[in-house]
Amino acid sequence: HCSLGVGPKATATAEPLLLNAVRGQDVERPPVWLMRQAGRYMKSYQIICEKYPSFRERSENVDLVVEISLQPWNVFKPDGVILFSDILTPLSGMNIPFDIVKGKGPVIFDPLGSAADVDKVREFNPEESVPYVGEALTILRREVDNKAAVLGFVGAPFTLASYVVEGGSSKNFTKIKRLAFSQPKVLHSLLQKFATSMANYIRYQADNGAQAVQIFDSWATELSPVDFEEFSLPYLKQIVDSVKQTHPGLPLILYASGSGGLLERLALTGVDVVSLDWTVDMAEGRKRLGHDIAVQGNVDPGVLFGSKEFITNRINDTVRKAGKGKHVLNLGHGIKVGTPEENVAHFFEVAKAIRY
Numbered sequence: 001h002c003s004l005g006v007g008p009k010a011t012a013t014a015e016p017l018l019l020n021a022v023r024g025q026d027v028e029r030p031p032v033w034l035m036r037q038a039g040r041y042m043k044s045y046q047i048i049c050e051k052y053p054s055f056r057e058r059s060e061n062v063d064l065v066v067e068i069s070l071q072p073w074n075v076f077k078p079d080g081v082i083l084f085s086d087i088l089t090p091l092s093g094m095n096i097p098f099d100i101v102k103g104k105g106p107v108i109f110d111p112l113g114s115a116a117d118v119d120k121v122r123e124f125n126p127e128e129s130v131p132y133v134g135e136a137l138t139i140l141r142r143e144v145d146n147k148a149a150v151l152g153f154v155g156a157p158f159t160l161a162s163y164v165v166e167g168g169s170s171k172n173f174t175k176i177k178r179l180a181f182s183q184p185k186v187l188h189s190l191l192q193k194f195a196t197s198m199a200n201y202i203r204y205q206a207d208n209g210a211q212a213v214q215i216f217d218s219w220a221t222e223l224s225p226v227d228f229e230e231f232s233l234p235y236l237k238q239i240v241d242s243v244k245q246t247h248p249g250l251p252l253i254l255y256a257s258g259s260g261g262l263l264e265r266l267a268l269t270g271v272d273v274v275s276l277d278w279t280v281d282m283a284e285g286r287k288r289l290g291h292d293i294a295v296q297g298n299v300d301p302g303v304l305f306g307s308k309e310f311i312t313n314r315i316n317d318t319v320r321k322a323g324k325g326k327h328v329l330n331l332g333h334g335i336k337v338g339t340p341e342e343n344v345a346h347f348f349e350v351a352k353a354i355r356y
């Protein structure tokens with residue numbers, strides 16, 4: 001193709017690299033960002049936590065949300081800047097009071113267990129309940145100015161349901177499974193409320209500046225494949241279909257931890273990008289998913305505790321296995337507490353120097 005110094009790569013710079021990559025355009029390297037890139041491993045975040053010990057305040061005050069979201073952007077210049085928030089943030093607006101307690105994690109004050117409990121769950125109205133999210137996204141979009149993609153996110157219906165039924169984080173998922181396997185209709189009505197609410201929340205985030213949205217179905221893989229097909233897949237599909245109707249160009253990314261057993265089924269949701277965890281070999285994952293869908297991942301977050309040389313090798317290995325294009329380099333799950341910041345800096349330096 002004729003080029004007068006304005007080849008596809010040059011014209012592509014108007015849009016963030018991450019969007020070009022997931023859309024299958026010709027890119028010179030994979031875009032890179034890290035799940036949980038804003039958070040406890042950063043000294044600057046720890047300082048904010050001392051001043052504002054409440055997670056809810058940090059994640060619900062526009063100025064703090066913007067400041068924390070920009071902390072990794074200022075230091076590492078990732079290709080994606082994710083909103084600082086939580087998948088549980090919509091819950092209070094749905095009449096499900098919660099908190100995130102230091103050392104304990106999410107706490108749902110009145111866990112849901114019956115049809116009457118589910119009846120009390122309100123559908124989510126983001127404009128009314130979380131105006132700070134829209135304001136923060138608008139500011140982030142202006143600050144980042146297409147030098148990176150501003151990323152929004154939501155929790156998937158099953159993962160949200162597992163928190164509100166279990167009452168918090170869970171090891172055994174016995175309460176949600178008791179509900180699923182003895183009163184499936186009750187769980188289905190809860191999942192439906194989350195599906196409708198999260199589709200609207202994705203639209204709200206996109207309308208206020210998010211350029212791609214990641215759906216976290218962190219605990220979907222607690223389900224066996226037949227149960228995933230009943231309790232997660234239909235709701236994910238519904239969200240994707242519904243968002244695609246109004247926002248056809250908005251890339252949707254789906255993450256599930258422990259995704260190996262469900263990979264092909266995750267692709268059936270219709271998302272644009274499947275985010276792999278590190279239990280899947282990237283080359284095998286790519287093969288199983290096919291080339292129509294983009295992949296994200298999948299370096300073991302534990303690698304960031306290794307030597308610089310090891311980190312470099314693992315990045316190169318992952319990029320080579322993913323192949324050229326349609327790959328967003330990321331970890332296979334969130335950064336762990338205690339990760340050395342200098343290793344995160346090294347990760348980004350190496351990743352951004354890659355050329356296909």
Ligand code: CP3
Nearest residue numbers: 035036037038039055082083084085086087105216218334
């Ligand atoms: O990636 C980012 O930088 C954006 C911020 C973000 C947070 N939570 C901030 C946060 C994102 C994308 C999430 C998503 C989220 N929240 C998920 C899905 C991702 C995953 O890890 O699978 C889940 C399951 C939650 C629920 C949740 N919130 C948990 C399990 C915890 C950890 C509890 C603990 O103390 O270990 C939280 C709290 C939370 N959300 C923290 C952060 C940075 C840590 C607590 C803090 O910083 O005070």
